[in-house]
Every structure is written in structure tokens, then in C-alpha cells.
Amino acid sequence: MPVKIVRDDITKMEVDAIVNAANNALTGGGGVDGAIHRAAGPELLAECRTLGGCETGSAKRTGAYRLPCKYVIHTVGPVWRGGYYGERELLESCYRTSLELALEAECESIAFPLISSGVYGYPKAQALQVAMETVSRFLLEHDIMVYIVIFDRSSYQISEKLFADITAYIDQRYVDEHTDGSVEQARRHRIARESMESGPLSAEYVPFAAAAAPPPLSVAHTLEETLRHLDAGFSQTLLRLIDQSGMSDAQCYKKANIDRKLFSKIRSNPNYRPSKPTVLAFAVALELSLEETEALLRRAGFALSHASKFDIIVEYFIMQSCYDVFTINEALFAFDQPLLGG
Numbered sequence: 001m002p003v004k005i006v007r008d009d010i011t012k013m014e015v016d017a018i019v020n021a022a023n024n025a026l027t028g029g030g031g032v033d034g035a036i037h038r039a040a041g042p043e044l045l046a047e048c049r050t051l052g053g054c055e056t057g058s059a060k061r062t063g064a065y066r067l068p069c070k071y072v073i074h075t076v077g078p079v080w081r082g083g084y085y086g087e088r089e090l091l092e093s094c095y096r097t098s099l100e101l102a103l104e105a106e107c108e109s110i111a112f113p114l115i116s117s118g119v120y121g122y123p124k125a126q127a128l129q130v131a132m133e134t135v136s137r138f139l140l141e142h143d144i145m146v147y148i149v150i151f152d153r154s155s156y157q158i159s160e161k162l163f164a165d166i167t168a169y170i171d172q173r174y175v176d177e178h179t180d181g182s183v184e185q186a187r188r189h190r191i192a193r194e195s196m197e198s199g200p201l202s203a204e205y206v207p208f209a210a211a212a213a214p215p216p217l218s219v220a221h222t223l224e225e226t227l228r229h230l231d232a233g234f235s236q237t238l239l240r241l242i243d244q245s246g247m248s249d250a251q252c253y254k255k256a257n258i259d260r261k262l263f264s265k266i267r268s269n270p271n272y273r274p275s276k277p278t279v280l281a282f283a284v285a286l287e288l289s290l291e292e293t294e295a296l297l298r299r300a301g302f303a304l305s306h307a308s309k310f311d312i313i314v315e316y317f318i319m320q321s322c323y324d325v326f327t328i329n330e331a332l333f334a335f336d337q338p339l340l341g342g
């Protein structure tokens, strides 16, 4: 199942378990700990007092009382001391042990705050990276819906350099309503022309070359005949690409951050109409080039546009050959854009 970054107050999350960034004594405190105890009511503190504390990097589970979830998993993150005292390993262990406790209680969904990134001073960009890497690694082996909950804008950062690079990339390409859009117009014309000339996908593109090229429109005498020569749809194309990639279906949909149920729907319905973020998630998982990505998008009736920040950001990562959906999603989230997969 996928991992999603959301902007919310964790005490409002309707999931099976929420995670608390607690202290060793488990006696409540400020930050998210304070918010969770306030929302759960005094019974939560009473139960916590029976637990005998919790070691850094470990986790303990309690009931959730007045919270909308079923359990609270209390974990204790490391205090940041420059990164020389095993902080990263301890933080990874917080995520892993919390996820294991959630699975043990048969939870199907769990929400984490950015542990250690407040009072405990873990640099936020790094805290987010540890969260995303540890969770996505865990999800390769296990099935649970994970939310990383970001409370406020200041608690969320990708690295400054990445942010600046993407901003520059967007600035160079973004076509807003005040520009004449001539570049974009030329680009759309090119895409439209290509679609007219060679069908939804150009036949010379290798992974798609197995699809029979449609005949020129002039030789298709009837609508029926034209329809018979249409290229394979998105679903069929995707399955063929997965086979060609050498990945298993599960490896591919996990890498794409796509839910297993959604993948089953795509697989069983040749006429499935995916959303654009879904198509792009698969393009990234399959490590397609930009041209190949555009070809796959056309199969589903979409195109990349420089009038969309979302498209430009995804394009930026494909151009850099960065095919990590989770890294791309961190950046999309930082720019308030929809996320891939999910």
C-alpha cells in the first residue's frame, strides 16, 4: 500500500493508529504529544503511566480514548546532537517499531507526525527523508496505508538546494496566463500533430514498438475499420511495459506507490481510465524517458503541459533521471501539488 504525505492535525486523522512523538517517561509533554493527550483525555495519561516508560527508538501501544483512531503508538525519537550519535538509526527504528506494533494489532492504516523534528531538533528535511525512506522500505514487505502528517508549513522542508533547483526549472518553463504562451502553443501543436500522424504513440519508440502501428487515416475507410486499428490502451501497454522491465507486477506498483487494489482494477479492465498522477507514477516506476513518458500519457489521453507546475516538477525529476516516487512526492508536496500514486 502507498505512503501519502498530508497536511493535517494528526489528532483528526481517521486511521487505525496514530503515532505520538513522546518522551522516555511517556508522561505527556508539548508539541504533538500535548495535542494528542489533550484530544484523547486524561485516561490516555493514566494508561501511559502503567507502561514503565519507553526507550529511545522503541515504541509502545495504548488505546485512543476520545481520539477518532483505535490506537496511539507512542515512540521516542532521538534528540539531535549533530548526527554523530546514531540519531538516524534511532529515528529509523522509531518508524519501524511503530509500524510493527500497528501490524501486530491488525491495523490497516497508520499516521505519523515528523518524529523528532520539533523540540528534539532533528533537521526537518532530513527527518522527512528518514521517514519516507524507512516507511517505503517497510512497505515493500508489508501492507498498510501510511500517512506522514505535516502540521504546518514551517515543519515541512525539502533540501534548500532541491527547492531552489526546482523553482528555477519552473521559472524557466512555467507558462502562466500573463505570457503569450507561444512556446506552449507550439508544443501543443507538435503533440497534436504527432497524435494525428502516428496514432497515440509513435511507433519508433522501442518499448511500444510491438504495438502494430495504425494505418494512415486516409486508408481507414470506415469508422469501424479505424477503431479496429487503434493502438493498445493504457492498461495493456502498462502490462507489456512491466513485463519488458523485468519487474514483477508487485514490484512495479509498489515502486509507483500505487495501491494493490487500484492495480488489480487496471489489470482486469482493458478500458481503465487512469488519472494523470497514476500514469506518471507508473512512468517513474518504469524509469521511462521523457519522450516515453509522453507516449504513455497519450495512451491515457493526457499530455505534459508547461502550464502546469505539477507536470513541470515531474518533468524535472525525469530529466534528472531521478526515479524515486517518494522523493518526487516530497517535492510536489513542498510546491502544494497533487502527489504521484496513492
Ligand code: AR6
Pocket: 008, 009, 010, 011, 021, 022, 023, 028, 029, 030, 031, 032, 033, 034, 035, 077, 113, 114, 115, 116, 117, 118, 119, 120, 121, 122, 149, 150, 151, 152, 155
Ligand atoms: N499534528 C501533527 N503534527 C504536529 C502536531 C499535530 N497536532 N503538533 C505538532 N506537530 P514535537 P519531537 C509536529 O516537538 O521533536 C514533546 O514535549 C511538529 O510541527 O511534537 O519528537 C514530547 O513529550 C513537528 O514537526 O516532537 C517530547 O519531550 C513534529 O510534530 C518532545 O516533545 C514533532 O514535534 C518530542 O520532540
